[in-house]
Amino acid sequence: MTPPKLLDDKALKERELLIINTAVLLIQRNGIENLTMDKVVTQVPFSKGTVYKHFVGKEDLLLAISNHSIKVLGDLFHRAYQFKGCARSRMLLLNFSYLIYAMLYPALFQTVLCAKSPNVVGKSSEKHINEGERLEIKLMTSIHGIVEDGLADSSLELPMNMDIQQLCFSNWSMAYGAITLLSSEVEQCSGRTSLIVERELFNLSNMLYDGMGWKPFTKDRSHCAELKIALAELFPEELAQIKAKGRELNFDSFS
Amino acid sequence: MTPPKLLDDKALKERELLIINTAVLLIQRNGIENLTMDKVVTQVPFSKGTVYKHFVGKEDLLLAISNHSIKVLGDLFHRAYQFKGCARSRMLLLNFSYLIYAMLYPALFQTVLCAKSPNVVGKSSEKHINEGERLEIKLMTSIHGIVEDGLADSSLELPMNMDIQQLCFSNWSMAYGAITLLSSEVEQCSGRTSLIVERELFNLSNMLYDGMGWKPFTKDRSHCAELKIALAELFPEELAQIKAKGRELNFDSFS
DNA sequence: AAACGTCAGTGACGATTCGTCATTGTTAAA
DNA sequence: TTTAACAATGACGAATCGTCACTGACGTTT
Numbered sequence: 001m002t003p004p005k006l007l008d009d010k011a012l013k014e015r016e017l018l019i020i021n022t023a024v025l026l027i028q029r030n031g032i033e034n035l036t037m038d039k040v041v042t043q044v045p046f047s048k049g050t051v052y053k054h055f056v057g058k059e060d061l062l063l064a065i066s067n068h069s070i071k072v073l074g075d076l077f078h079r080a081y082q083f084k085g086c087a088r089s090r091m092l093l094l095n096f097s098y099l100i101y102a103m104l105y106p107a108l109f110q111t112v113l114c115a116k117s118p119n120v121v122g123k124s125s126e127k128h129i130n131e132g133e134r135l136e137i138k139l140m141t142s143i144h145g146i147v148e149d150g151l152a153d154s155s156l157e158l159p160m161n162m163d164i165q166q167l168c169f170s171n172w173s174m175a176y177g178a179i180t181l182l183s184s185e186v187e188q189c190s191g192r193t194s195l196i197v198e199r200e201l202f203n204l205s206n207m208l209y210d211g212m213g214w215k216p217f218t219k220d221r222s223h224c225a226e227l228k229i230a231l232a233e234l235f236p237e238e239l240a241q242i243k244a245k246g247r248e249l250n251f252d253s254f255s
Numbered sequence: 256m257t258p259p260k261l262l263d264d265k266a267l268k269e270r271e272l273l274i275i276n277t278a279v280l281l282i283q284r285n286g287i288e289n290l291t292m293d294k295v296v297t298q299v300p301f302s303k304g305t306v307y308k309h310f311v312g313k314e315d316l317l318l319a320i321s322n323h324s325i326k327v328l329g330d331l332f333h334r335a336y337q338f339k340g341c342a343r344s345r346m347l348l349l350n351f352s353y354l355i356y357a358m359l360y361p362a363l364f365q366t367v368l369c370a371k372s373p374n375v376v377g378k379s380s381e382k383h384i385n386e387g388e389r390l391e392i393k394l395m396t397s398i399h400g401i402v403e404d405g406l407a408d409s410s411l412e413l414p415m416n417m418d419i420q421q422l423c424f425s426n427w428s429m430a431y432g433a434i435t436l437l438s439s440e441v442e443q444c445s446g447r448t449s450l451i452v453e454r455e456l457f458n459l460s461n462m463l464y465d466g467m468g469w470k471p472f473t474k475d476r477s478h479c480a481e482l483k484i485a486l487a488e489l490f491p492e493e494l495a496q497i498k499a500k501g502r503e504l505n506f507d508s509f510s
Numbered sequence: 511a512a513a514c515g516t517c518a519g520t521g522a523c524g525a526t527t528c529g530t531c532a533t534t535g536t537t538a539a540a
Numbered sequence: 541t542t543t544a545a546c547a548a549t550g551a552c553g554a555a556t557c558g559t560c561a562c563t564g565a566c567g568t569t570t
Binding site: 517527 | 562
């Protein structure tokens, strides 16, 4: 009467990842708007029914891709968190790791944005929705850690009766807004508009940190030169890949 | 031989608006993820072919709704711009008009977010895409005007070699990020999380303005009391409607 | 070893939704 | 009245979705 276990979790995870990666390739090739389950099924050594065992529908698959993408971003964030340097610099570095992510993996970035739409969330499984929330919280922990370091070394004090979570959210929402709004420009080489994403992100971050009273203030330190060095040290491969795509982070147009 | 004009522009515009409003009602009732062209057609005194005369497809209709929503928001922004008061207060007020909009018209707000997805943009007509860009620029002009007023009365100086457009974008992307990320919380009465959207928006705005060096600084003025009065004067109806929905802007939890 | 039960896998199928287009109706000039 | 251009219709084919009845493989029971 013991129900036989025929499939181990490992194999299931592997298969799930294979489906996700296949879907990402299709998104890269045809655009997210043309992704269909039928196409995914033909590109995968399983039948439709099996795919639907893993994902209750197309939207659920999208959310799973989004979750996977957030994991990738979480790794970049963690590297920024671990960098040696003052807290404020590392927070700026973290924001730029977000930008690098958006430039390097546009399909993933795009999918995360799409997955935020109620169109997707409304049709997804509880399991993947909860996983997504967990992952976003995890993302926040890197930010959290940097803020705590800033508080610990007294370069930062909590302003306006705010708590740590609020401060983390401030930085996150600011970076999110800037990169999202300029993400359409992120991919192209030359900006049609006069807004340059790396410059706006840099200025916006510094204004916010100055407003928080986070030392060293902009007037006392060349954050730009520091950032340039840190990026080259922490993300050499990623910067090279971006360059290979014909795009490049340009810090010369602003001091 | 003169080709007869049978439909005037006015009637066309009216019909387009009727279709849009019908679709908005359906979104409110069934959620944006369940909007179908067939349902729209049955709710409208025209046939499918006629609807498709106006909108090349479902996504194009969504974009048109988004554009319509941006017009509504533009009106709120303009009222904030015209308010009497110091520039910095008005900018804060403008951000809060954005929040009011998100709370009062969740379906519209949601549609604007969805319409940003490449899923939608990729399948829409040039006409509506261009119209959307025009409308967003128009939105910016209210922000632009307030910044210029701040420069004119010397309460603000351009920091870090930035130009006016960059400053406008900073405020916009910050407000966008905060409200978007907390929009899922915007509708519900009590916050499960410890983040309260009106409080975060208030703090984030003030930190940014302080960082810009925009006077009067937070330490010198009770922006909160001022904002409370301004909101009551400028958006009495809207605040009442929000209250009627069971939600209320709460300023007591922070000074 | 035969019968049985459980579960993974399959892909044909019905249902839904989309967008088109051949047809019909309408208007105003000739 | 005829005609030409425009407007409106809704039946239809195509695409996509997600389900479900069936098959087969494997371990357990008899």
